[in-house]
Amino acid sequence: MNFQAICGLFAVAAMCQAQAPVCTQLKSSIDAVTAALDKFQYAEAARIMPAIEGARNECPRVLLAMARLRAAQKNSDQSGKLFERYMQAQPNDAEGPFRFGETLLRASYFSQADAMADRALALNPDHSGALALKGQLLVMRRQTDDGVRMLERAVQLDPANAEAHFQLGAVFDRLKQPENAVKHFESVAHLRPADQRAYDYLGLNLEQLGETDRAESAFQRGLAVNGGPLSDSFLDFNYGRFLLKQNRLNESKSHLDRAVEIAPRVRAVLYERGKLNLRMARYQDAARDAQHALDTPDPSQVILDLQVYALLAEIYSRMGDADQAASYVHLAESAKIPRKPAERK
Amino acid sequence: MTVVVCFPLASTVIRIWLVGLLVLLILAWRPLETGSSPIRFENRVSKTGISFVLNNGASPDKPIVDTTLGGVALFDFDNDGYLDIFFTNGARLPGMSKDGPGFSNRLYRNNHDGTFADVTEHAKLAGGGYSMGVAAGDYDNDGFVDLFVAGVNRNSLFHNNGDGTFSDITERAKLTGIVSGKKPWSVSAAWIDYDRDGKLDLFVTSYVDWSPEKNSLCGDEGKRLSCAPAFYQGLPNLLYRNNGDGTFTDVSESTGISSHIGKGMGVAIADFNGDGFPDIFVANDNERNFLFKNIGGKTFEEMGVPAGVAFTEDGVPVSGMGADFRDLNNDGRPDLVETALDGETFPLFVNLGHESFSESTYQSGVGYASLRKSGWGVGIYDFDNDGNKDIFTANSHVSENAPLYGQHAYKQSNSVFRNLGNGKFRDVSAQAGADFANAAAHRGCAFGDLDNDGRVDAVVSIIAGKPEIFYNTSAGGNHWILLQLRGKSSNRDGIGAAVKLTSESGAIQYNDATTSVGYASSSDKRMHFGTGKDARIREIEISWPSGKVQRLSGIAADQILSVEEP
Numbered sequence: 001m002n003f004q005a006i007c008g009l010f011a012v013a014a015m016c017q018a019q020a021p022v023c024t025q026l027k028s029s030i031d032a033v034t035a036a037l038d039k040f041q042y043a044e045a046a047r048i049m050p051a052i053e054g055a056r057n058e059c060p061r062v063l064l065a066m067a068r069l070r071a072a073q074k075n076s077d078q079s080g081k082l083f084e085r086y087m088q089a090q091p092n093d094a095e096g097p098f099r100f101g102e103t104l105l106r107a108s109y110f111s112q113a114d115a116m117a118d119r120a121l122a123l124n125p126d127h128s129g130a131l132a133l134k135g136q137l138l139v140m141r142r143q144t145d146d147g148v149r150m151l152e153r154a155v156q157l158d159p160a161n162a163e164a165h166f167q168l169g170a171v172f173d174r175l176k177q178p179e180n181a182v183k184h185f186e187s188v189a190h191l192r193p194a195d196q197r198a199y200d201y202l203g204l205n206l207e208q209l210g211e212t213d214r215a216e217s218a219f220q221r222g223l224a225v226n227g228g229p230l231s232d233s234f235l236d237f238n239y240g241r242f243l244l245k246q247n248r249l250n251e252s253k254s255h256l257d258r259a260v261e262i263a264p265r266v267r268a269v270l271y272e273r274g275k276l277n278l279r280m281a282r283y284q285d286a287a288r289d290a291q292h293a294l295d296t297p298d299p300s301q302v303i304l305d306l307q308v309y310a311l312l313a314e315i316y317s318r319m320g321d322a323d324q325a326a327s328y329v330h331l332a333e334s335a336k337i338p339r340k341p342a343e344r345k
Numbered sequence: 346m347t348v349v350v351c352f353p354l355a356s357t358v359i360r361i362w363l364v365g366l367l368v369l370l371i372l373a374w375r376p377l378e379t380g381s382s383p384i385r386f387e388n389r390v391s392k393t394g395i396s397f398v399l400n401n402g403a404s405p406d407k408p409i410v411d412t413t414l415g416g417v418a419l420f421d422f423d424n425d426g427y428l429d430i431f432f433t434n435g436a437r438l439p440g441m442s443k444d445g446p447g448f449s450n451r452l453y454r455n456n457h458d459g460t461f462a463d464v465t466e467h468a469k470l471a472g473g474g475y476s477m478g479v480a481a482g483d484y485d486n487d488g489f490v491d492l493f494v495a496g497v498n499r500n501s502l503f504h505n506n507g508d509g510t511f512s513d514i515t516e517r518a519k520l521t522g523i524v525s526g527k528k529p530w531s532v533s534a535a536w537i538d539y540d541r542d543g544k545l546d547l548f549v550t551s552y553v554d555w556s557p558e559k560n561s562l563c564g565d566e567g568k569r570l571s572c573a574p575a576f577y578q579g580l581p582n583l584l585y586r587n588n589g590d591g592t593f594t595d596v597s598e599s600t601g602i603s604s605h606i607g608k609g610m611g612v613a614i615a616d617f618n619g620d621g622f623p624d625i626f627v628a629n630d631n632e633r634n635f636l637f638k639n640i641g642g643k644t645f646e647e648m649g650v651p652a653g654v655a656f657t658e659d660g661v662p663v664s665g666m667g668a669d670f671r672d673l674n675n676d677g678r679p680d681l682v683e684t685a686l687d688g689e690t691f692p693l694f695v696n697l698g699h700e701s702f703s704e705s706t707y708q709s710g711v712g713y714a715s716l717r718k719s720g721w722g723v724g725i726y727d728f729d730n731d732g733n734k735d736i737f738t739a740n741s742h743v744s745e746n747a748p749l750y751g752q753h754a755y756k757q758s759n760s761v762f763r764n765l766g767n768g769k770f771r772d773v774s775a776q777a778g779a780d781f782a783n784a785a786a787h788r789g790c791a792f793g794d795l796d797n798d799g800r801v802d803a804v805v806s807i808i809a810g811k812p813e814i815f816y817n818t819s820a821g822g823n824h825w826i827l828l829q830l831r832g833k834s835s836n837r838d839g840i841g842a843a844v845k846l847t848s849e850s851g852a853i854q855y856n857d858a859t860t861s862v863g864y865a866s867s868s869d870k871r872m873h874f875g876t877g878k879d880a881r882i883r884e885i886e887i888s889w890p891s892g893k894v895q896r897l898s899g900i901a902a903d904q905i906l907s908v909e910e911p
Binding site: 175176177207208209210212245246247275304306307308309310311313314317318325326329332333337 | 631632633650651653655656658659660661662688701707708712713714716717751
């Protein structure tokens with residue numbers, strides 16, 4: 001189907017009739033903005049955007065790029081309106097509902113995102129991005145097998161679909177299949193080199209495989225690009241933990257200190273620095289961190305009270321405070337141990 | 346140069362010879378360059394005549410009982426100087442009766458030529474019920490090693506009659522394990538003279554309150570999984586005091602042992618605080634581990650949490666399986682290694698003194714190397730006789746159908762971690778020989794020198810398979826000594842004796858005499874030391890359980906030395 005024919009289908013035919021020459025002229029800039037958005041390079045997209053946004057009435061792709069950029073800039077009102085305009089202009093293009101769905105998912109509008117994914121797939125069942133979006137939503141609904149099938153199909157249709165690789169990596173990370181997770185996160189790192197989360201996941205999964213040199217390299221590459229709207233608050237934490245296991249205490253401290261600065265109200269971060277301070281025989285600091293961890297609620301139970309009690313028992317024991325140590329020993333001994341997920345029927 | 350110019354033929358010969366020499370040098374040098382391990386094992390089961398197959402009576406429901414069996418004992422039942430092998434076995438489910446020879450426990454006599462003869466029937470050791478673990482010890486000090494077999498619903502004590510036969514004296518000895526009408530599920534056992542009265546007492550770990558009627562089902566139909574222990578209540582461990590008249594008294598309550606309920610799997614014994622009284626470590630399955638400190642041979646204080654061995658450094662319990670309790674860093678303080686499941690590592694606790702341990706799993710190099718393994722049997726032995734004790738683990742996932750639920754491998758190869766002597770270990774499993782790479786449903790393992798060549802061998806049980814009879818074929822020419830202790834006022838096996846060995850170069854090593862090693866298994870009571878390049882030993886200091894201290898000096902290595910308590 002050629003350009004004129006497509007335009008003929010649309011209600012906003014005037015836009016189509018006028019857009020071809022301008023859009024052709026701006027094609028390289030529009031491509032550059034789209035590529036920057038795909039790679040999460042929002043500053044770059046914002047830099048180019050002024051040069052093309054004047055053509056938004058003529059070029060639907062500019063509309064779409066603007067919608068995505070506004071979403072990245074957390075301007076959801078404008079973003080939503082721009083997506084709607086794009087979908088009116090290009091009602092048969094699956095890219096519109098897919099991108100809108102992607103944005104809605106990031107904003108935690110799950111059912112609306114799901115509806116957009118379905119709409120995109122109805123328009124084009126082989127749309128790699130829409131398949132990845134739907135796959136991600138299915139995984140979130142615990143329909144893991146179906147979700148993985150969709151994500152794998154997305155990758156098969158478009159091996160350069162970074163998001164599909166990312167979501168597959170995340171699934172395999174959760175399923176504790178580090179070999180598979182590494183494969184996909186390496187693809188993400190290649191396709192979307194500014195995606196710090198991919199490096200974080202990559203480091204953690206390489207660590208599971210005992211590939212410590214490669215894990216360290218991944219953490220460092222992640223830290224080198226960390227920042228921006230998708231900043232990974234836990235890269236310093238994970239790298240600090242990694243260094244603690246290597247007994248590289250001073251290096252670990254610099255990262256765990258930064259992790260505490262970034263996330264001062266996260267129990268896991270405080271707990272880990274408490275462990276480090278204990279190892280460094282900085283008992284007062286360790287006790288302060290561990291007490292702070294205990295006072296910090298952790299509803300998701302990443303770090304159990306039991307773990308903090310055990311840490312405090314050891315810290316006070318090393319400090320020679322027998323009474324405090326005994327009280328935390330008692331708490332640790334009487335703490336209930338929750339079942340591991342694998343132990344549930 | 347002159348030769349080359351004047352005698353071209355000779356030159357060619359010399360060149361060929363030099364090239365050949367170079368190739369030889371490269372070949373000789375390559376193993377070092379590639380970090381090849383001197384620790385090697387060869388599985389000679391096919392040459393031994395051993396036909397035993399560990400039969401768990403597997404049923405489609407995969408009850409928890411059919412994953413946890415597999416105890417092995419290495420002991421010299423006929424006092425001929427060679428280790429014999431005993432295997433425990435399962436039973437048909439759900440009835441749990443040994444209703445056919447395929448479920449029989451088996452005793453194999455060592456023929457001294459690498460072969461073994463099945464003497465089970467003559468020895469009357471076929472047993473009954475669903476057997477789990479085994480502990481070998483001369484409880485009556487008559488010079489013949491007896492056997493305790495732990496199991497589901499029933500435990501058994503077999504008295505060694507000294508004529509190649511055993512008698513089941515469980516009832517008379519009061520060791521059935523039935524407490525107030527409640528039947529046991531015992532997994533491991535340890536002979537321990539906890540009160541140092543010269544008679545071996547018995548500690549038995551108890552797992553969970555399970556029966557076919559209480560069986561939970563896990564996993565989908567057709568691909569059931571063994572349910573985790575969390576589905577069942579734990580049971581108190583058992584401690585029996587030896588009355589010296591062939592009977593035992595259950596002192597679990599009066600000593601404080603039974604007031605701590607876990608889900609006991611492996612047990613390991615050592616005097617961790619150097620007070621002269623043996624202490625007890627119990628590896629609990631997904632519960633905190635127990636460390637029972639012996640208070641003067643009268644009571645026990647459970648101090649796993651304050652001592653830092655109850656949990657990992659992350660403050661969480663692991664699925665504890667086997668354990669061994671020996672000095673890994675030659676500082677005179679017994680350290681602990683515990684096997685656990687995939688994702689948990691095999692925790693290694695370094696004894697810091699002052700009744701305190703520090704977990705060193707990752708720092709030691711064992712962490713990442715064990716992270717994707719599930720371990721059962723474990724032993725801390727100097728396999729290359731270099732003076733540093735290494736770690737051997739028998740590996741397999743719990744559930745046969747686990748691979749259907751992810752990437753867990755049910756059948757796994759075993760691991761050997763070489764002690765580098767600096768607090769670090771290297772996983773040298775891949776270099777330990779082709780046989781060592783065999784992936785199987787490994788369970789218990791026992792350690793000892795089967796051929797008396799000074800190198801510690803290992804026997805590993807395998808569910809639905811023949812065992813691995815791993816002869817240690819490590820080269821290197823290092824020296825060694827095996828101490829065969831014979832107590833007089835102490836128990837005759839010398840169990841509980843603490844030995845300090847100073848070799849010629851001044852290197853000092855320590856070990857505690859025990860047969861309770863790893864998971865549900867019992868190892869050679871003789872105490873092994875590698876002495877590296879030292880062909881002589883300056884001094885051996887033996888602290889007997891009786892309190893006597895004996896010193897031997899100027900001893901040649903490379904011998905099995907019998908030492909009688911003065």
